[in-house]
Amino acid sequence: MFTFHHFNFNVLDLERSLRFYKDALDLTPVRKKEADDGSFKLVYLGDGATGFQLELTWLRDRTEPYDLGEGEFHLAFSVPDLDAAHKRHAALGCICFENPAMGIYFIEDPxxxxxxxxxxRK
Known part of the structure; x- marks a missing residue:
């Protein structure tokens, strides 16, 4: 049987991304891996409730923003209090798209x- 393990986002500024994911989604590092030569760092974030992890990959020599194509992919999080989450994300200034008819919205990371x-869903 196959089970989900992790999903990866490559990031330019690892510390900035770690702050964002902590502030916006309460994700914290659960494990790390760093190349002996310092060429890359991997930090796996967890939500403390499920086994699923978000891997943030930082590459030392990368200086240009990543090409995200048409941005037609995303990660999704559920939350018990959507209104409270929305207020939190509005205060952080990271809401990038809202779809009130579907009862969802999107935030954008750094x-x-x-x-x-x-x-x-209950």
């Missing part, structure tokens, strides 16, 4: 990746 926020 590298331009979109993260969908959906209400928890």
């Amino acid at each position: 590298d331009g990746y979109w993260v969908e926020i959906v209400p928890e």
Whole structure:
């Protein structure tokens, strides 16, 4: 049986991304890997509730923003209180798209990746 393990986002400024994911989504590092020569760092973030992880990859020699194509992919998080989450993200200034008819919205991380926020289904 296959099970989800992790998803990767490549980032230009690892510390900035770590702050964003902590402030916006309460994600914290659960494991790290660094190349002996310092050429890359991998930090896996967890939500403390599931086993799924978001891997942030930093490459020392990368200086140009990543090409995210047409941005037609995203990661999604559910939340029990959508209104409270929306207020939090509005205060952080990271909401990039809202779809009130569907009851969802998106936030954008420092590298331009979109993260969908959906209400928890009961």
